[in-house]
Amino acid sequence: MTPRRPKAELGPAIRAVPLLAADNVTIQLLTPKQRQQLLSIASKVHYPKGQVIYRRGTPGSWLFFCQEGIVKTYRDLPSGTRRITAFLFPHDMFGLAESGRYVNTAQSVTPVTAYRVAKDTLAAVLQQDAALEYHFLAKLAHELRGAQRRAMLLGRRDAAGRLAMFLMLMKRHGAERTAGDIIRLPMSRSDIAAFLGQSLESISRATTRLTKMGIVQFQGRNAVRVLDSARLEELASNL
Amino acid sequence: MTPRRPKAELGPAIRAVPLLAADNVTIQLLTPKQRQQLLSIASKVHYPKGQVIYRRGTPGSWLFFCQEGIVKTYRDLPSGTRRITAFLFPHDMFGLAESGRYVNTAQSVTPVTAYRVAKDTLAAVLQQDAALEYHFLAKLAHELRGAQRRAMLLGRRDAAGRLAMFLMLMKRHGAERTAGDIIRLPMSRSDIAAFLGQSLESISRATTRLTKMGIVQFQGRNAVRVLDSARLEELASNL
DNA sequence: CGTCCGTTTGAGGATCATCAATGTCCGTGG
DNA sequence: CCACGGACATTGATGATCCTCAAACGGACG
Numbered sequence: 001m002t003p004r005r006p007k008a009e010l011g012p013a014i015r016a017v018p019l020l021a022a023d024n025v026t027i028q029l030l031t032p033k034q035r036q037q038l039l040s041i042a043s044k045v046h047y048p049k050g051q052v053i054y055r056r057g058t059p060g061s062w063l064f065f066c067q068e069g070i071v072k073t074y075r076d077l078p079s080g081t082r083r084i085t086a087f088l089f090p091h092d093m094f095g096l097a098e099s100g101r102y103v104n105t106a107q108s109v110t111p112v113t114a115y116r117v118a119k120d121t122l123a124a125v126l127q128q129d130a131a132l133e134y135h136f137l138a139k140l141a142h143e144l145r146g147a148q149r150r151a152m153l154l155g156r157r158d159a160a161g162r163l164a165m166f167l168m169l170m171k172r173h174g175a176e177r178t179a180g181d182i183i184r185l186p187m188s189r190s191d192i193a194a195f196l197g198q199s200l201e202s203i204s205r206a207t208t209r210l211t212k213m214g215i216v217q218f219q220g221r222n223a224v225r226v227l228d229s230a231r232l233e234e235l236a237s238n239l
Numbered sequence: 240m241t242p243r244r245p246k247a248e249l250g251p252a253i254r255a256v257p258l259l260a261a262d263n264v265t266i267q268l269l270t271p272k273q274r275q276q277l278l279s280i281a282s283k284v285h286y287p288k289g290q291v292i293y294r295r296g297t298p299g300s301w302l303f304f305c306q307e308g309i310v311k312t313y314r315d316l317p318s319g320t321r322r323i324t325a326f327l328f329p330h331d332m333f334g335l336a337e338s339g340r341y342v343n344t345a346q347s348v349t350p351v352t353a354y355r356v357a358k359d360t361l362a363a364v365l366q367q368d369a370a371l372e373y374h375f376l377a378k379l380a381h382e383l384r385g386a387q388r389r390a391m392l393l394g395r396r397d398a399a400g401r402l403a404m405f406l407m408l409m410k411r412h413g414a415e416r417t418a419g420d421i422i423r424l425p426m427s428r429s430d431i432a433a434f435l436g437q438s439l440e441s442i443s444r445a446t447t448r449l450t451k452m453g454i455v456q457f458q459g460r461n462a463v464r465v466l467d468s469a470r471l472e473e474l475a476s477n478l
Numbered sequence: 479c480g481t482c483c484g485t486t487t488g489a490g491g492a493t494c495a496t497c498a499a500t501g502t503c504c505g506t507g508g
Numbered sequence: 509c510c511a512c513g514g515a516c517a518t519t520g521a522t523g524a525t526c527c528t529c530a531a532a533c534g535g536a537c538g
Contacts, residue, residue, distance in 0.1 A: 075391070078476065078477060079477065083394050085387050085390065085391070096380065096383065096384065096387075127369045127373065128369060130366045130367060130368065131366060133372050133373065134362075136376060137372065137375060137376055137379065140376060140379040140380060140383060141379060144382055144383045145335065145342060147386035148335075148343075148386055151324065151386060151389050151390045151393055152322060154390055154394060155322050157525075157526085158526095159525080159526075188484070189485065189486095190484080197394035197395075199527055200484090201485090201486080201487085201527075202526060207485095208487090220535095221484085221485080221535085237317060238318065396494085396527080397493075397494095398493080398494075427515095427516070427517090428518095429516080429517095437494075437495085438494075439516095439517080440494090440519085441495075443517060443518055443519080444494095446517095446518090447518075447519085459503085460503075460516080460517075
């Protein structure tokens with residue numbers, strides 16, 4: 001229970017309070033010992049494309065770390081429409097629950113490799129390693145910022161602008177995986193619509209509009225080439 | 240709001256990983272020693288109504304805990320419109336930053352009493368007290384769920400439904416402060432509009448509609464009496 | 479080569495934003 | 509105590525945007 005750590009100074013080791021810093025903390029940043037510890041309590045799991053990982057409302061005993069592939073979390077509303085709350089990329093954490101039950105349903109968009117940790121086990125470990133716990137704080141703060149960005153996005157009313165923001169968002173996440181001006185969109189139009197809170201048709205019209213404006217060019221359904229990055233960013237930031 | 244169970248010793252005290260539990264963890268749940276420690280590094284600050292507490296983009300050295308009153312956090316968009324990202328109530332934490340700078344502007348809606356803690360100081364304390372840090376994890380998870388709820392809300396297109404959701408949201412937070420069926424709305428219509436991502440006029444029309452439907456009854460501008468709780472909830476949950 | 483699923487395109491109706499004017503509340507000062 | 513001013517809120521009319529329903533199109537895969 002006593003935090004026993006190389007205990008240099010608190011100074012440099014602690015860069016800033018997570019709420020206030022930490023752009024994207026990944027498991028890679030852990031010390032070997034910490035990573036070792038996490039791996040020892042985690043199990044690697046694979047999901048084929050389209051697999052439901054857990055359902056909203058079921059007891060939430062596990063926490064997940066996306067390692068490879070893309071996961072979506074969503075809720076189905078009484079009206080029958082679906083709202084996607086987030087797309088999770090490698091190194092993202094998911095499994096948020098409330099009162100012991102998952103608040104969203106999680107489903108793989110592509111084949112997924114993830115680490116799965118029992119909440120109780122993890123809690124015990126965290127209670128003994130303040131530094132490790134600190135990384136989780138940072139991760140949560142990161143998620144929070146993402147949720148706020150998304151709320152910002154949803155405030156917009158124009159379809160083209162929303163789509164532009166979405167493309168910028170995807171660009172960030174796929175940056176290291178694709179050539180410079182190509183953005184991969186592994187999810188369907190329906191998924192994009194459910195994420196942006198618009199109808200499938202509106203998304204479709206928005207894509208054609210962006211294409212006709214000469215801002216992007218689709219390479220098949222799941223990839224976009226950005227032709228005019230400046231105007232895309234302007235569209236995305238303008239509101 | 241709802242009275243929490245008495246805390247047990249460390250074992251059971253860890254009920255679950257914060258991502259998976261923790262409805263509303265407040266500073267009250269800390270042990271006397273922890274509270275003492277927090278208070279020793281925090282300073283109490285007061286703000287009159289309408290005071291800007293910090294601005295988006297400025298270096299974020301402080302973390303705040305609302306003790307009394309209501310705070311709003313927002314961003315002003317290029318177009319000149321304002322988007323309120325959150326209303327903070329007593330026991331809520333605010334001061335989220337990215338790359339060392341505040342991501343939102345914070346301003347008091349009512350006179351506010353808050354505790355202010357330097358991030359570095361807090362970080363040092365957290366690194367030495369895993370249990371305390373745990374409470375922060377829980378708090379962050381709570382904020383995250385709030386942000387997701389709000390994103391859900393923003394997905395709706397109908398003004399009346401959004402307003403209904405907003406009222407339910409306010410009802411939760413003001414539960415212990417007002418009589419059963421009265422909801423206090425300390426913020427202006429403009430603030431509500433900026434929060435819901437709609438025009439001021441739409442909010443106004445929505446309020447009159449709800450009134451004419453016999454669901455609510457306004458008592459001045461800053462308080463609503465709920466006449467038909469069932470229909471209000473139905474409106475809020477529908478879609 | 480045909481089917482099926484996802485996507486695109488079209489027409490009509492509903493909702494909201496915008497612009498503009500009127501109305502209400504509240505604090506201030508006479 | 510009352511009158512006034514200004515900020516806030518409501519109401520109305522118009523136009524733009526998106527959603528819904530419906531049909532045609534396209535690629536993936538057997």
